[in-house]
Amino acid sequence: MDVLRFALRKLLAGVPLILGVTLLSFTLMVHFGPDRTFELLGKNPTTEQIAELRHQLGYDQPFLLRYGQYLRELLTLDFGHSDATGEKVASLLARSIPVSLALVLPGFVLGNLLGVALALLAASCRGRWPDRLIMAAAVFGMSISFLVVIFVFQIWFCTSHGLDLFPVRGWGMADVPDYLRHVTVPTLAVVFVALGYNTRFYRAVIVEEMERDHVRTARAFGSPPLRLFCRDILKNCAIPIITRITFTIPAIVIGGALLLETSFGIPGAGKVTYEAIISGDQPVLKAVVGLTAMLFVAALLVADILYRVVDPRVSLE
Amino acid sequence: MSRSAARDAGDSPGHDTLWRLAAHKLLRDRAGLLALAVVGIYLLAAIGVWLGWWAQEWALITGSKWGPVSAEHWFGTNIIGQDIFQRGIYSTATAFQVGLLVAVLAVAIGALLGAVAGFLAGGWVDEVVLWLLGVIDAVPFYLMVAAIAFALADYPYSMHVAMVSTFWTGTARLVRGEVIKLRGLEFVEAARAIGVPGVTIIFRHVLPNTFHILLVKFTLVFVDAIKSEVVLSFLGLGVKEGMSWGLMLSESTLEFLAGQFNNLIVASSLLFGLVFAFNMLADALQDALDPRRAA
Amino acid sequence: MAGTALLSVRNLTVEFDGRAGRLRAVDAISFDVLAEETLALVGESGCGKTVTGLSLLRLVPQPPGHIVAGEVLLDGEDLLALPERALRRLRGRDIAMIFQEPMTALNPVFSIGAQLGTVLRRHQGLSRRAARARALELLEQVGIPEPARRIDEYPHQLSGGQRQRVMIAMALSCGPRLLVADEPTTALDVTTQAQVLAEIGRLQRELRMAMILVTHDLGIVAESCDRAAVMYCGRIVEMRTTAALFSTPHHPYTVGLLEAIPRIREERLADLPVIPGRVPDLAQLPAGCHFAARCPRATDLCREVVPAPLPTADGGLVACHHPYP
Ligand SMILES: Nc1ncnc2c1ncn2[C@@H]1O[C@H](COP(=O)(O)OP(=O)(O)OP(=O)(O)O)[C@@H](O)[C@H]1O
Ligand code: SF4
Ligand SMILES: [Mg+2]
Numbered sequence: 001m002d003v004l005r006f007a008l009r010k011l012l013a014g015v016p017l018i019l020g021v022t023l024l025s026f027t028l029m030v031h032f033g034p035d036r037t038f039e040l041l042g043k044n045p046t047t048e049q050i051a052e053l054r055h056q057l058g059y060d061q062p063f064l065l066r067y068g069q070y071l072r073e074l075l076t077l078d079f080g081h082s083d084a085t086g087e088k089v090a091s092l093l094a095r096s097i098p099v100s101l102a103l104v105l106p107g108f109v110l111g112n113l114l115g116v117a118l119a120l121l122a123a124s125c126r127g128r129w130p131d132r133l134i135m136a137a138a139v140f141g142m143s144i145s146f147l148v149v150i151f152v153f154q155i156w157f158c159t160s161h162g163l164d165l166f167p168v169r170g171w172g173m174a175d176v177p178d179y180l181r182h183v184t185v186p187t188l189a190v191v192f193v194a195l196g197y198n199t200r201f202y203r204a205v206i207v208e209e210m211e212r213d214h215v216r217t218a219r220a221f222g223s224p225p226l227r228l229f230c231r232d233i234l235k236n237c238a239i240p241i242i243t244r245i246t247f248t249i250p251a252i253v254i255g256g257a258l259l260l261e262t263s264f265g266i267p268g269a270g271k272v273t274y275e276a277i278i279s280g281d282q283p284v285l286k287a288v289v290g291l292t293a294m295l296f297v298a299a300l301l302v303a304d305i306l307y308r309v310v311d312p313r314v315s316l317e
Numbered sequence: 318m319s320r321s322a323a324r325d326a327g328d329s330p331g332h333d334t335l336w337r338l339a340a341h342k343l344l345r346d347r348a349g350l351l352a353l354a355v356v357g358i359y360l361l362a363a364i365g366v367w368l369g370w371w372a373q374e375w376a377l378i379t380g381s382k383w384g385p386v387s388a389e390h391w392f393g394t395n396i397i398g399q400d401i402f403q404r405g406i407y408s409t410a411t412a413f414q415v416g417l418l419v420a421v422l423a424v425a426i427g428a429l430l431g432a433v434a435g436f437l438a439g440g441w442v443d444e445v446v447l448w449l450l451g452v453i454d455a456v457p458f459y460l461m462v463a464a465i466a467f468a469l470a471d472y473p474y475s476m477h478v479a480m481v482s483t484f485w486t487g488t489a490r491l492v493r494g495e496v497i498k499l500r501g502l503e504f505v506e507a508a509r510a511i512g513v514p515g516v517t518i519i520f521r522h523v524l525p526n527t528f529h530i531l532l533v534k535f536t537l538v539f540v541d542a543i544k545s546e547v548v549l550s551f552l553g554l555g556v557k558e559g560m561s562w563g564l565m566l567s568e569s570t571l572e573f574l575a576g577q578f579n580n581l582i583v584a585s586s587l588l589f590g591l592v593f594a595f596n597m598l599a600d601a602l603q604d605a606l607d608p609r610r611a612a
Numbered sequence: 613m614a615g616t617a618l619l620s621v622r623n624l625t626v627e628f629d630g631r632a633g634r635l636r637a638v639d640a641i642s643f644d645v646l647a648e649e650t651l652a653l654v655g656e657s658g659c660g661k662t663v664t665g666l667s668l669l670r671l672v673p674q675p676p677g678h679i680v681a682g683e684v685l686l687d688g689e690d691l692l693a694l695p696e697r698a699l700r701r702l703r704g705r706d707i708a709m710i711f712q713e714p715m716t717a718l719n720p721v722f723s724i725g726a727q728l729g730t731v732l733r734r735h736q737g738l739s740r741r742a743a744r745a746r747a748l749e750l751l752e753q754v755g756i757p758e759p760a761r762r763i764d765e766y767p768h769q770l771s772g773g774q775r776q777r778v779m780i781a782m783a784l785s786c787g788p789r790l791l792v793a794d795e796p797t798t799a800l801d802v803t804t805q806a807q808v809l810a811e812i813g814r815l816q817r818e819l820r821m822a823m824i825l826v827t828h829d830l831g832i833v834a835e836s837c838d839r840a841a842v843m844y845c846g847r848i849v850e851m852r853t854t855a856a857l858f859s860t861p862h863h864p865y866t867v868g869l870l871e872a873i874p875r876i877r878e879e880r881l882a883d884l885p886v887i888p889g890r891v892p893d894l895a896q897l898p899a900g901c902h903f904a905a906r907c908p909r910a911t912d913l914c915r916e917v918v919p920a921p922l923p924t925a926d927g928g929l930v931a932c933h934h935p936y937p
Binding site: 016017020021024025027028029032139140142143144145146147148151152154155159161168250251254255258259262273274277278280285288289292293296297 | 448449451452453454455456457458459460463464465467468469544547548551552553554563566569570573574576578581585588589592593596597600
Binding site for chain 1: 666669671673675700701702703704705708709711713716717718719720721722723730731734735766768779782
């Protein structure tokens with residue numbers, strides 16, 4: 001019950017955030033956004049036609065009313081139809097979001113696991129050559145643009161100039177081999193790009209924890225290093241790790257997928273968003289912004305509950 | 318800490334020594350000096366472009382389609398016969414223009430709002446700033462850029478505006494936290510007790526003490542800005558006038574399937590060199606300025 | 613002196629890398645701890661007491677610390693030369709340490725029962741259940757009220773004194789032969805201090821352990837220690853039986869410390885400059901005797917030549933060119 005009440009309170013606390021995000025994006029995109037009246041009308045429209053279309057599009061209504069309308073769409077998850085294709089926005093997203101998740105998650109998970117592993121290795125050899133090597137490689141990796149990584153991996157893995165093992169573009173999830181064929185190169189790219197950042201972050205967290213008194217106590221009572229790192233220190237580092245992971249999920253589902261999907265021609269939420277950005281497809285954009293904000297609040301909530309699970313000092317108060 | 322805090326309220330405590338020690342440490346840090354030199358060379362290239370010394374023919378068609386590497390075209394020509402090397406060097410100026418503009422503004426705004434929020438922590442101003450930080454961090458970056466691009470229609474600096482309005486949050490959070498720490502120190506309390514107005518305290522006593530954070534943050538935002546520029550330009554949301562590494566990279570997508578890699582190689586190497594040098598510089602600065610990161 | 617040495621420290625030297633270069637926190641110190649005796653390690657803050665204690669178990673943080681020379685012989689076996697694995701088996705089982713900071717010495721995310729149980733299972737090979745039962749006993753022994761409830765609590769739910777008792781329980785859990793207690797009571801309030809100290813003393817006698825008791829407090833030394841080593845700037849300047857030290861202190865620094873006693877009583881030595889002058893910066897130690905700048909008997913010889921530790925008539929040691937008789 002405590003957990004439930006806690007969750008409700010956190011969700012309520014997320015309301016101002018969602019209102020802020022939606023208000024900001026609504027103001028920028030819809031209020032200042034392009035006027036589509038003349039784009040939709042034929043040549044030489046009459047005043048009545050103009051007025052009627054503007055009424056249909058809701059342009060003649062006051063700002064607050066239109067914003068309220070948006071909030072209602074968000075609550076009912078009914079965002080109307082895409083300007084560009086006429087498809088229902090809800091079904092467009094229901095189709096594309098799973099693709100993005102399938103695309104991004106393997107790389108995300110691998111990138112974090114490898115990051116933690118390398119960070120543990122580096123931290124346990126602190127100051128010696130494996131540490132230096134790993135950290136130098138991390139800065140090196142961090143300095144390469146995601147875009148360049150995608151291009152180079154495409155050339156290397158997907159064209160006759162390299163290994164030519166995978167398709168350059170396209171997507172398929174019909175069966176496992178099909179999925180693997182399409183997900184491998186994007187996953188490698190995601191891991192490559194994230195690894196440097198992750199390793200540095202996790203190493204910093206781990207090293208800070210290593211210097212704490214209780215680690216010295218554990219060593220004074222004969223704790224072997226492996227156990228020290230993999231149990232004591234990792235559990236103590238859980239809070240920053242959880243924070244990082246939960247908070248990058250909303251960003252990576254849209255942001256990470258956007259670049260990957262446009263480069264690899266994958267019909268996920270990122271590509272849908274990108275096309276909406278390029279064509280000014282407001283119903284889609286409003287849906288994406290609103291949903292990401294909600295996802296963000298959900299991530300905050302999940303993180304808060306997880307903190308409680310891993311750290312007895314954090315209470316539900 | 319107590320020793321420095323006990324100084325006269327008009328001083329920024331212990332600051333000279335911090336900077337002197339930092340400079341001393343930086344001068345002994347060979348990787349840091351090398352990074353600084355590399356950044357200096359890039360900056361020189363950019364200044365040369367601004368002053369019209371070189372890379373002025375970046376837009377002219379001076380060769381044939383996909384011309385080979387030659388004495389005339391050091392890295393060949395692109396799909397319509399423009400000199401790739403000149404375009405690469407010209408883009409250095411664009412990168413600095415984007416990086417400097419965005420980093421200076423974002424760090425300045427972040428420092429200001431962060432300092433005010435931290436100084437008034439617990440009050441409504443702080444609440445509003447925190448709320449704003451949350452809101453901006455909850456909007457995906459690309460959508461923010463797109464939204465601002467929409468709102469500003471065809472304004473050539475819409476990308477810069479978008480970056481500044483998202484990149485200031487990191488600095489603001491850091492400075493806010495630091496100011497909350499500083500606020501409790503004796504020299505700030507002393508200033509308050511003798512009736513120095515809040516604004517003066519923030520600008521004269523508090524902000525100068527966060528300068529080392531700002532310097533490191535500046536280098537990091539600079540890196541973020543030029544990396545983002547590349548992606549945004551590739552997506553068609555970035556640089557609208559002139560040339561940039563991002564535009565070169567998106568040009569290269571037309572070429573590498575045909576086996577032409579010059580654009581890709583030049584743009585990505587130049588980009589990598591600058592970002593790497595800045596990352597190393599950021600590390601060196603952090604090492605030098607953060608007393609906790611000694612040895 | 614009677615008895616055989618359980619622990620022999622020879623020529624131990626520990627250095628730290630710092631901003632201002634290398635400093636020597638412990639400078640070639642040697643001492644013995646006999647079986648079942650209590651040796652006090654006293655001196656002002658920063659003189660190297662904790663570092664000495666940590667070195668015995670090779671726990672000096674590295675970097676920035678380095679044990680650059682010396683031997684730590686436990687029953688004739690050099691712990692500083694032991695492979696890491698063998699040393700681990702010994703830590704907590706043969707030599708246990710209680711730390712200065714009870715608030716942070718326990719792991720905040722594991723229950724105290726889990727932390728005690730881990731040590732018991734590791735060193736005594738107990739099963740999970742047996743370890744828990746033993747942990748309960750230990751908590752009872754060190755005077756934790758309601759151990760059955762406390763055992764599943766986390767460190768933050770305990771008071772400072774209780775945490776230190778848990779540390780003591782952990783240190784005693786495997787019946788070590790030597791206990792290094794690093795100012796076990798400094799962080800506690802006065803009444804708790806006395807209780808915790810009495811507890812340690814009782815358990816020490818019961819388990820027939822030897823103990824190195826690090827402290828600022830000469831009162832504690834007088835009450836509960838057999839011998840005392842006085843440290844100054846990383847060196848042992850005088851080491852005598854407690855009775856001898858208090859009746860006829862030889863070293864000018866010891867004399868200063870003892871003269872300060874009536875004035876400080878409850879106060880901690882660290883907080884009061886009881887001897888004129890300041891402890892020199894370890895990074896810029898003077899040549900010769902480190903105490904010369906504050907010493908009323910200092911001569912040119914003192915400022916140039918390091919005084920070697922010399923045996924005293926009663927079997928102690930003093931490192932001074934002009935000791936008090
Ligand atoms: N982790 C460390 N890094 C750098 N120097 C250290 C470190 N630990 C100890 N030192 C140095 O070693 C010296 C001795 O420290 P130590 O902790 O042994 O003092 P102490 O006698 O235990 O003092 P206190 O009574 O305050 O506990 C200190 O003055 C300090 O300069
Ligand atoms: S050696 Fe000299 S300076 Fe040092 S304590 Fe003895 S008399 Fe004093
Ligand atoms: Mg100590």
